[in-house]
Amino acid sequence: MPAPITAGVFDSYLDDSHQAFREVCARFAREEIAPQVEAWEEAEGFPRELYSKAAEAGILGPGLPDEYGGGGGDLFHMLVSTEELLRGGSTGVLVGLGSLEIALPPILVLGSQDQKERFIPAVLAGETIAALAISEPGAGSDVSAITTQAVREGEDYVLRGSKIFVTSGVRADQLTLLARTGPDPHGGLTFFVVPGDAEGLSVSRAIKKTGWRASDTAELSLDGVRVPATSRLGEEGSGFLCLMRTFLRERMYLAAIGVGTAELAYEDAAAYVKQREAFGRPLVGHQVVRHKLADMAGRVLAAKALVYNTVARAIREEATPPEVALTKNQAADCAEWVCREAVQLLGGMGYCRETRVEVLSRDARLLNIGGGTREIMNEIAGRAFS
Numbered sequence: 520m521p522a523p524i525t526a527g528v529f530d531s532y533l534d535d536s537h538q539a540f541r542e543v544c545a546r547f548a549r550e551e552i553a554p555q556v557e558a559w560e561e562a563e564g565f566p567r568e569l570y571s572k573a574a575e576a577g578i579l580g581p582g583l584p585d586e587y588g589g590g591g592g593d594l595f596h597m598l599v600s601t602e603e604l605l606r607g608g609s610t611g612v613l614v615g616l617g618s619l620e621i622a623l624p625p626i627l628v629l630g631s632q633d634q635k636e637r638f639i640p641a642v643l644a645g646e647t648i649a650a651l652a653i654s655e656p657g658a659g660s661d662v663s664a665i666t667t668q669a670v671r672e673g674e675d676y677v678l679r680g681s682k683i684f685v686t687s688g689v690r691a692d693q694l695t696l697l698a699r700t701g702p703d704p705h706g707g708l709t710f711f712v713v714p715g716d717a718e719g720l721s722v723s724r725a726i727k728k729t730g731w732r733a734s735d736t737a738e739l740s741l742d743g744v745r746v747p748a749t750s751r752l753g754e755e756g757s758g759f760l761c762l763m764r765t766f767l768r769e770r771m772y773l774a775a776i777g778v779g780t781a782e783l784a785y786e787d788a789a790a791y792v793k794q795r796e797a798f799g800r801p802l803v804g805h806q807v808v809r810h811k812l813a814d815m816a817g818r819v820l821a822a823k824a825l826v827y828n829t830v831a832r833a834i835r836e837e838a839t840p841p842e843v844a845l846t847k848n849q850a851a852d853c854a855e856w857v858c859r860e861a862v863q864l865l866g867g868m869g870y871c872r873e874t875r876v877e878v879l880s881r882d883a884r885l886l887n888i889g890g891g892t893r894e895i896m897n898e899i900a901g902r903a904f905s
Contacts, residue, residue: 524785524816529827537595540581544603547576552607559733560878565612567648567690573616574645578604580619584627587635588643594771594830601775605783608875610776610882611733618687618734620772622649622695624765625710629753638693638712648715650691652682652739653762659684660895662762663704665697667741669711669751676700676711676751678744681723684889688737689725691715697762700755708758712750719744730881766891767840770847771830773890777850777883778823784854784861784879785815791865802864811864815857822853841903844896851886851893858883 530538551572559565573579574588581596583589590596597620604613619642626638641647658664667680678698685691694713701707713720723738753761789812792802802808829846832838858880862869869876887893 524819525782525823528820529823532827532831533595533599536592537599540578540590540592540596541599541603543576544578544600545606547573547578548604548607551576552604552609552612556608556612556733557873559612560609560872561732563611563727563732564735565615565733569612570616570648571645574643579616579645580623580643583619583623583643587639589639593834594768595834597772598775598826598830601772602779602782605776605779608878609733610780610879610885611731613776614731615687615734617772618651618691619643619649621686621765621769622651622693624768625651625695625752625758625761626712628761628764629710629757634712634749634752642693647692648687648690649693649695650685650687650737651765652685652688652694652696652713654684655681656683656738660891662697662708662759665699665708667696667698669698669700669709671700671748672745674748675745676748678711678713678719678741678746680741682739682741683737684726685737685739686734688739689722689735691737694720694739695752697758703756705759706756708762709755710752710758710761711746712752713741713744713746717744717746728885730878730883730885732881763840767833767838767843769890770843770896771826771833773886774826774829774843774847774850777847777854777886778819778826780854780879780883780886781815781819781822781850781857784858784876784883785812785819787874787876787879788812788815788861788864791868808864811860815860818853818857822850826850839903841900844891844899847890848887848893848896851883854879854883854886 580589581600582592582594585591642649669676669678692715696711696713697708699707700709719742721740723740726736792808795802825846829838861876862880865876868874
């Protein structure tokens with residue numbers, strides 16, 4: 520396997536703690552994910568105990584506060600863990616383990632001290648699976664169209680509605696759920712923490728997906744789900760602004776997945792063309808193949824440079840929503856393009872499930888959809904010009 524094309528190029532962004540954490544994540548991917556990943560992809564799920572194993576290894580919740588059991592550190596710890604865990608061979612495993620990355624931030628931002636202590640440590644210990652429930656059958660990127668209702672009744676709220684595309688939602692023990700508490704499209708949205716076994720909450724279906732197969736994805740129904748007011752995060756109507764902050768983190772996470780995916784696809788293709796022969800010599804002996812590799816490597820370098828720069832600016836609280844949106848788009852575009860070229864270089868083998876390139880090519884397609892579509896990202900950026 521050739522050395523990563525970006526090996527050492529971005530080390531100036533990282534300190535010793537990031538590099539040490541990279542090694543821990545790489546070992547976990549090598550020992551705990553890679554040997555079983557093909558079976559997990561076929562089964563469309565991975566064992567629940569992987570959460571506790573990740574917690575024991577100290578890699579669950581990188582960048583989240585250590586006072587609640589997180590890994591501490593910053594967004595670069597999240598980025599390097601994403602890059603290395605992807606090397607296990609499945610984006611589905613990565614995002615299944617990482618559903619807490621988007622489920623916990625609203626609790627950290629809006630939650631009281633008591634709520635943080637109730638809802639966070641068990642997740643970061645790998646004992647409780649947390650999921651974020653935002654999208655609905657009629658409300659995806661346009662969160663102002665959310666219709667799931669939360670109506671106050673005495674000391675409780677009663678929730679009715681449905682949620683869709685909930686990563687880890689099939690077996691989630693705890694949902695961070697956005698519901699409507701008022702008529703204002705944005706100011707009427709509020710977060711709640713809902714137990715996964717709440718009466719009236721059911722999994723309508725486990726969604727079958729093209730990619731990210733090893734992660735479970737649910738459509739949920741809420742029929743008179745009653746939760747105490749102490750499960751409301753912040754004041755009524757505080758959900759939208761918090762969600763926008765959560766989206767920034769999620770989009771950087773997806774951008775990291777994008778460049779990690781592209782780099783792996785490039786590496787696998789580069790290794791393959793050195794061993795596969797055609798017309799009496801290795802494929803890499805043909806100029807057209809070398810030029811294709813050069814184009815792939817160039818796109819990986821450019822996208823990764825943008826992602827690392829955006830993460831650095833986010834740590835300094837300088838990154839803007841348009842900047843993050845465009846970074847996500849560029850990383851997602853890079854992943855799709857490089858994966859397509861990698862499949863082409865592998866030929867028939869690139870279309871077989873036994874190769875990592877085939878898995879990556881399926882997984883990459885969601886990056887321009889999840890966390891806000893490519894078109895929505897362009898709209899966020901485009902508003903800066905008007």
